Amino acid sequence: MKKVLLAVLVITLMASCDVYYVEPRYDHRDQITGYYDVEDYSRTYDEFHYYGVTITKVGSYGSSEIMLRDLYADGIEVYAYYNGNSIDIPFQIVDGYEIEGSGSLSHGVLDLHYRAKDRHIGVNDFCELFSE
16 A cells, blocks of 8 residues: 555656756857967068957857957957857957957967057057967
8 A cells, every 4th residue: 555655646746847958058159258379460560479368258148249358469458249250340449549350260260350550659550360
């Protein structure tokens, strides 16, 4: 009798359980976030600079906004948009610089082409940045 009662109790408990499957949320910006050692070539000055850029997500899940920290080796924080593998840096003024450009991420290699204008001296610097 105890075995029958235990079996009925187990079946009743199992039948009353709700099972929820929670599908993990994937943020496409996860593939670009992180630290990059970069080589930045200035076409204006014909010089190479080596430094690090950190890319972080901005906004909530579903957003395409990212932040590039230390772009132009001057501690500048620049907002950009990441869609698919393309990066768009809209025109913005940050810490006395006008910044705009575009780029991509392909096989883990960051490739940016951007313009940085120092508003104090009025010089446009056209740069090509590649991660190593």
